[in-house]
Amino acid sequence: MAHWSPSLLLGYIVFWTIMCPCVSFPTGAPASACENMMPVHMGVEPQPSPAPYEFQVDAPSFMNRQPINVQIVGPGYRGLLLEARTFGSTAALGTWQNPANNTKFLQCSGNPKGAITHSNTELKTSLTTYTWLPPNSGCPPVITFMATVAQSREIYWLSVKSKVIWRDSKATCGAKKFTWTVTAVTVMPFHLLLLPGYFY
Template structure:
């Protein structure tokens, strides 16, 4: 029966730790998270308690092509995936304008500006404002903002939803 030397086993373990993929995304959510809103933090599940965050949306209604400001209210957070969707759909709508510091655009549903995500784990606060533009035409009558917000790698809430926003006629 062959035996491994402890030093060989330790060396293999260290090498495996270095080369094995890590499913944490400190530089932003992967495009694979666009539909499910799940960040893919290995071994960690979303929080089941109600999220300590809420949306502040600059208007209760919108016009095609008119910008809407969105803020996430609550304690500081490090990670984010933010989308606008037709009520009841997982496809993103419109596009996000230039993202604030420590965030970036993410291609979702084939739209290069379809979502906003974190670009690092620096703190984001309630003063961080994200600006969304509805499509110039063809936008549904009702939209909602959907987010996953992470306080840390291990503490996050998924599928948070804003109140619905109605298109003005």
């Protein structure tokens, strides 16, 4: 029967405690991170300081079938989880187009192209461009781009956000839902007036 000395056992535990989180996800965030966008870095908390990153977006508004280019401006980074969301929701909206070098798609909210994550730990820079396409239907009034950005395993910022991007007035992806809501609110009181005995 093998005998483990206390020092050897301690060394084994320390080695795997340090190594396992480092090598767990060098090829991208897991699907379990889609909602809270929290990296699975055991014992490491997000940076409390303001993120040294900001989004550069090439359009002030969005409409279906019109792609939007997004860049994360700041120091070089190695890890990434990037999504488009609307207020009060963790659903990943729209689809990302051909992933940039050293990145790949991540299925979030049942959407195979709902998020972008790193495919390796090579350095990404402000020149890296991500292209997003709004959904063809069910567009919310506004969206924001959100990201977790990691310079290393120990140094990352959670929920870095872009400015608000409004749905363009010419967009048709949200028109039907909006029209139905207005019609329902407007027409319903009129129908109530026609009910027999309404005035009695």
